[in-house]
Amino acid sequence: MSVVPLPLDDVLLRPDIWRGDRLAGFDADNLSSNFAALDAELPGGGWPRGALVELLPGVDGIGEVSLLLPALKRCMEDEAPIAIIAPPGMAHAPAWATQFPLARLLVVEAARDDIAWSVELLLASGGLGAVLAWLPAKISNKSLRRLQLAAEGSRSLAFMFRPPSSVQTSSPAPLRLSLTGSRQGLQVDIFKRRGPPCEKTLLLPVERPLPWTRVRSELPKWPGRTRKPQLELVTK
Amino acid sequence: MSAPVPKALWLALHFHRFPLEVFDAVDQPAVAVEQHLVACANAQAEILGVVAGMRLSGALGLAPGLVVRERKSLREAETLDRLACWAGSFSPHVSLAGPDELLIEIGGCLRLFGGLDVLCDLIRNGAVAQGFSVHMALAPIPLAAQWLARAGRQVCCRSPQSVRKHLQALPVDVIGVSRVEQQTLAALGVRRLKDLFALPSAGLARRFGIGLPRQLAQALGEAPDLRREFVFPEFFVQKLELPAKVEQAAMLLFAARRLLASLAGWLSVRASGVAECDLVLLHDDGIADSHLVLAFASPTRDLARMERVLRERLDRLVLSAPVTDLRLEAVTPVLMPGSTLGLFAQTSAQSLDPVIERLRARLGKQAVHAIEIKNDYRPECATLSVERTEFTQTQHGPPRPLWLLPRLQALQERDGALHYGGVLQRVAGPERIESGWWDRGEKRGDTQEEEAAVGDVQRDYYVAVSVRGEWLWIFRDVRGWWLQGVFA
Numbered sequence: 001m002s003v004v005p006l007p008l009d010d011v012l013l014r015p016d017i018w019r020g021d022r023l024a025g026f027d028a029d030n031l032s033s034n035f036a037a038l039d040a041e042l043p044g045g046g047w048p049r050g051a052l053v054e055l056l057p058g059v060d061g062i063g064e065v066s067l068l069l070p071a072l073k074r075c076m077e078d079e080a081p082i083a084i085i086a087p088p089g090m091a092h093a094p095a096w097a098t099q100f101p102l103a104r105l106l107v108v109e110a111a112r113d114d115i116a117w118s119v120e121l122l123l124a125s126g127g128l129g130a131v132l133a134w135l136p137a138k139i140s141n142k143s144l145r146r147l148q149l150a151a152e153g154s155r156s157l158a159f160m161f162r163p164p165s166s167v168q169t170s171s172p173a174p175l176r177l178s179l180t181g182s183r184q185g186l187q188v189d190i191f192k193r194r195g196p197p198c199e200k201t202l203l204l205p206v207e208r209p210l211p212w213t214r215v216r217s218e219l220p221k222w223p224g225r226t227r228k229p230q231l232e233l234v235t236k
Numbered sequence: 237m238s239a240p241v242p243k244a245l246w247l248a249l250h251f252h253r254f255p256l257e258v259f260d261a262v263d264q265p266a267v268a269v270e271q272h273l274v275a276c277a278n279a280q281a282e283i284l285g286v287v288a289g290m291r292l293s294g295a296l297g298l299a300p301g302l303v304v305r306e307r308k309s310l311r312e313a314e315t316l317d318r319l320a321c322w323a324g325s326f327s328p329h330v331s332l333a334g335p336d337e338l339l340i341e342i343g344g345c346l347r348l349f350g351g352l353d354v355l356c357d358l359i360r361n362g363a364v365a366q367g368f369s370v371h372m373a374l375a376p377i378p379l380a381a382q383w384l385a386r387a388g389r390q391v392c393c394r395s396p397q398s399v400r401k402h403l404q405a406l407p408v409d410v411i412g413v414s415r416v417e418q419q420t421l422a423a424l425g426v427r428r429l430k431d432l433f434a435l436p437s438a439g440l441a442r443r444f445g446i447g448l449p450r451q452l453a454q455a456l457g458e459a460p461d462l463r464r465e466f467v468f469p470e471f472f473v474q475k476l477e478l479p480a481k482v483e484q485a486a487m488l489l490f491a492a493r494r495l496l497a498s499l500a501g502w503l504s505v506r507a508s509g510v511a512e513c514d515l516v517l518l519h520d521d522g523i524a525d526s527h528l529v530l531a532f533a534s535p536t537r538d539l540a541r542m543e544r545v546l547r548e549r550l551d552r553l554v555l556s557a558p559v560t561d562l563r564l565e566a567v568t569p570v571l572m573p574g575s576t577l578g579l580f581a582q583t584s585a586q587s588l589d590p591v592i593e594r595l596r597a598r599l600g601k602q603a604v605h606a607i608e609i610k611n612d613y614r615p616e617c618a619t620l621s622v623e624r625t626e627f628t629q630t631q632h633g634p635p636r637p638l639w640l641l642p643r644l645q646a647l648q649e650r651d652g653a654l655h656y657g658g659v660l661q662r663v664a665g666p667e668r669i670e671s672g673w674w675d676r677g678e679k680r681g682d683t684q685e686e687e688a689a690v691g692d693v694q695r696d697y698y699v700a701v702s703v704r705g706e707w708l709w710i711f712r713d714v715r716g717w718w719l720q721g722v723f724a
Contacts (some may be wrong), residue, residue, distance in 0.1 A: 047544035059657075061706035065638055081588065089639025092721060093607040093619040094631070096600050096638065102607055106588075108595060109603045117383030118595055125468075127587040181705020208707055209635030214663040215701055222654055222662060223696075223712070 009098055022060045030158065034070030035204050037112075042175070047071050049155045052148045052173035056164050060088050062181025063206035065132070067188075068159055069099055070207075072130055075157060076100045080129025083122050086115045088161075104129075109193060112136045116143040121148035123158055130157035137163045141172070148172045167191065183215050245343035245394075247356070248381035249363065250371045251319075252388070253278060256314040257309045259479040261367040266303035267295055275307050279369075311477070312336070317472060318494065319368070320466045324501035324538070326359060331378075331463040334412075337385065339378050339463060352392070354395050366494050375399050378463055383410045383429075395456050402457060404430035411451060417444055472566035473573035474498060481520075481560055485553035488517070488562065492546055495564035500539040502566070509535030509572035515546070516555060518561035526556060531596065533589040535570045541590045548597035603625040613641060613671040615694055615720060634667060635699060637709040637721030647710060647717040654710070654717055658703030665698030669711075700724070 011017055024073055030046035032039055039045050047053060048069075057064040072082055082107040084091060091107050106128075110118045119133045120143075139162075151158040160173065176192035186206045190198040205212055251257065255268035255276040265281035267274045269292050277286040278294070284299040296302055319338055323330045325351070329341035342355060345508055349355040356372060363370045373384035374392040380399045384391055387406045393399045406429045410422050420443070426432050430439075433456075437449035453459035476491050492515060503509055513535065517526040529546045595604045601623075608620040608627055615636070647654050654660040673692045695711040697720075702708060707723035 059704055059706055060639070061637075061702075061724055062704065063707070065724040069552075072637070087639060088724075089641055089722060091607050091619065092615065092637055092640045093609045094615075094633055095636035096607065097609055097627065097631045098636070100630060103625050106592070106601070106607060107607060109605075112600055114599055118599070120409060121591055121594060125588060125591040127591070151612075153691070166695060181702075183703070183705060184699060186705070201457055208635075209699055210664050215661065222649070222652060222660075223666070 008236075019102065026103045029155075031071045031074055033067070034049045035067075035113075037068070037200075038188060038204060039204065041190055041193075041198050048175060050152050051175065052151050052158050052160055052165075052171075054160050054162055054171060054173040054176040055179060056162050056167055056177065057179040058164050058181060061140060061185045062162065062177050063208060066208065067186060067204065068130075068132070068157075071157065073100055075129035076104055078129065079104070080127070082132065083128050085118050085131065085133040086110050086112075087132075095227055104132050110174070116147065116162075119158075119160075120146055120150045123154050123156055126154040126156070128154070128156045130159065131160070132159045134161045137165070139148070141170070144170045150176075155178055177189055186214065243343050245346075245374055246378040246381040247342050247359070248321075248333070248341045248373050248375075248378070248385035249323075249338040249340070249359070250373075250382070250388075251336045251338075251363075251368050252371055253369045254312060256305060257368050258308070258311050259305050260509045262303050264301060264303060265299045266305065266306045267292075268307045270307040304617055305479070309335070311683075314476075317466075318476075318498040319363075319366075320503075321468060321474075321498040322366070322501040323359075323466075324468060324505035325362070325497075326355065326501075328467040328505050331465055333378070333463070333520065334542055337382055339382065342374075343376075356448070358438055362497065365491065375402075377455060377457045377461065379451065379461050380457070383455060385391065386410045386412075400456060402643075404428065404433065408432060411448070413448070414446070417448075420444075438478065458704035469504055472499055472502050473563065473571070475561055477561050478559060481558040483555060483558045485550045487553050488559060488699055489547065489550055491562050492550070492564070493543060495562060496542045497539055497547060499564060499566055500537050500701075503537035503569060503572075506569060507571060507573060508569035509537045510566050510569050511535045512567045513542075514567055515567045516563040516565065518558040518563060519559060519560045523557045526559075528553065531593065531601065533592040533596070535572050535721065536589075536591070539574065541593070544594050545597045548594055553599065557634055613669050615669075617672075635664070635709075635723070637707075638724045640721045641719065645719040647719055656700075656702050656708065656719065660702055660708070660710070661699040663699045663701055663707075666696035666712075667698075668693045668696055704724075 012019065026086055030044040030048050032046040033042065046093070050112070050193040055064055076082065081104045083109045093102060096102060096105060103190055108118050115133065115136055116139060119131060122128055122131050147160070164178065173192070174194055178186040180189070185203045188202040253276050256266055256278055262278065263623060265284055266278045267281055267286060268276045272292045273458045274286060274288055274290045274292060274295050276288055281295070281299055281302060286298055286302070309446055316332060317340070320330045320332055327340050327342050327345050333339045346352055346355060360370060360372060369383045371388045372390055373381050375381035375384060376396070377399060380393070380403055383406060384402060387410045389406070391401055391402050401672055408426055408429060409418060413421070420425065426435070432452060436564065437452070439451045447600045450459055454461040472674050474495055476495055478491055482488055510532070512529060512531050515528040515530060518527060519525065521584060527679065528549055530542065530549060532541065532545065536542065543583045591602055591716065602621070603635070605621045606625040608622050608625045609620055610617050610620045646698070647656055671693060681714065695713045696712045697709065700710050708719055709721035709723065710717060711720050
């Protein structure tokens with residue numbers, strides 16, 4: 001039996017084939033991150049749907065969620081809800097309400113052993129626009145693979161936050177980013193992607209409660225002890 | 237012009253191992269006995285040569301490890317009622333026929349389920365999932381369908397001609413005549429219905445009474461055959477006695493599924509759904525009943541959804557005492573009109589409900605929630621955790637952090653500077669929040685966290701940036717500096 005070989009060029013034109021030395025082309029299904037510098041480095045030109053994206057922030061509060069907010073807002077436009085699983089703090093309603101309608105937000109507080117199960121269930125449901133999960137430090141590769149499989153079957157954005165130490169370990173997630181805070185912006189290091197290794201570290205001006213220009217090099221003095229707030233009862 | 241009335245099509249279900257299968261599903265040879273005679277044997281027992289009508293002692297000789305159940309006709313009647321309720325999932329026209337037979341009129345609902353084959357598969361799988369062996373036959377005449385099912389002919393006749401053709405080949409004992417009459421028929425050389433149809437009805441009536449020729453005429457559609465419809469109960473409370481005391485929760489699954497299947501059918505007939513149903517586990521006398529409440533995110537009558545929640549709950553249940561009976565109560569059924577089928581495959585928020593209820597069943601009701609704003613200036617009190625919310629507007633406001641720390645964290649002040657992994661820089665502030673004078677809070681002990689949790693607060697809030705690039709929400713009160721939230 002003879003097999004007619006397919007011309008290699010034809011194969012390379014397929015959207016699901018990419019060459020190791022270059023990034024996958026623009027994929028209309030991907031959601032732009034709203035940061036041109038980041039989109040240029042992400043395969044497909046944005047956050048991928050139906051694939052795990054691992055984010056490894058050094059500490060909480062450097063803008064790791066704000067980095068995703070533009071994409072989350074956009075995926076809310078097709079009325080798909082967003083689930084937050086095992087967040088590191090208590091979700092503060094007045095802050096979330098400035099970003100999107102609270103009716104679209106689902107908070108799941110799971111104990112450590114139940115997190116992966118909950119994420120898998122929510123991803124598999126296919127009814128969500130995005131899943132944001134804070135995975136436990138010790139999670140087996142097997143559970144991660146299950147999550148990746150569940151994500152592949154859906155069109156959800158799947159952002160998995162993991163501790164910075166997991167940089168050392170391998171993971172089935174096709175896109176992994178390490179995040180570091182600084183006084184100039186959020187430093188993003190894409191250390192795994194479908195394409196050539198990303199050499200440069202991106203500095204992104206993620207949205208903060210106040211403009212970045214407020215951060216100055218010289219430190220203004222903190223009000224001292226003498227200016228304690230006092231409440232006095234005034235009687236006539 | 238009126239719409240054409242769909243032709244009646246009767247589906248007969250004959251549960252041919254009913255006396256045995258009303259108890260539970262056994263994986264080893266088992267028989268149901270009545271007065272020391274085998275009434276019914278399961279497939280494993282039949283392989284060993286045990287057949288109905290055999291003496292129990294003979295059966296035990298063939299299969300020493302035989303599981304023997306005493307036949308209980310009351311239990312059979314209850315089970316058949318439950319199955320009739322379940323059949324309500326498919327059609328509201330159900331009628332009980334004989335001790336182990338159901339008739340379902342499905343002529344009017346074929347389109348709803350996507351055709352005859354799909355519907356028959358659904359019904360068969362539903363019966364098998366509950367542990368019942370079933371023979372099914374379809375005919376436009378109820379009695380004919382019944383006889384065909386009884387003979388194990390799984391056929392579908394759509395016209396009177398094909399009914400006659402199929403009936404002719406059946407053995408005469410499907411009619412259910414007495415043993416003496418059977419012998420008389422055999423003596424006459426009548427073995428199949430074909431032979432019976434050939435005999436003149438006047439002669440038959442003289443020998444066997446008027447009943448036999450009338451039955452034959454009814455089976456051929458020549459005489460009317462009116463069936464009494466099954467009356468679905470007004471309230472759903474069903475009890476199921478377990479064949480043996482159960483000590484492990486997982487073993488309740490099989491029996492509880494039978495109850496849920498019945499509930500699902502009952503709900504479809506009433507066009508209702510339940511947001512909650514109560515599975516009561518009854519123990520021996522003197523021990524209070526346990527309640528297992530199955531809660532759903534939205535009213536439902538979807539059996540698969542109910543079963544998933546049931547399984548999740550049973551997985552985590554530890555029984556306090558052996559269970560003897562189960563009782564299922566539909567607490568408050570709510571009217572739930574049927575949904576229109578979508579023209580295109582649509583995904584909607586509705587599809588999330590089954591997932592939410594599964595999460596709740598495993599993690600607890602409080603763990604899966606939506607959030608809502610409460611009008612309170614104190615940040616700790618500004619978030620309400622609710623089951624679901626209708627907040628659809630985005631709002632503007634002063635900078636607020638996405639996460640609040642579960643507990644306030646004290647900050648160190650050294651040489652006029654605050655430290656949190658390095659010197660903190662002030663970016664904005666102060667913003668004064670003073671509120672809660674009406675709310676004294678409970679001051680227990682001297683621990684600062686508890687004192688600061690609620691109550692009257694007077695705080696100056698600042699936004700600060702650490703050397704690591706964290707944006708923090710901190711405040712100062714009379715006791716010092718505190719970290720309350722992070723701008724994630």
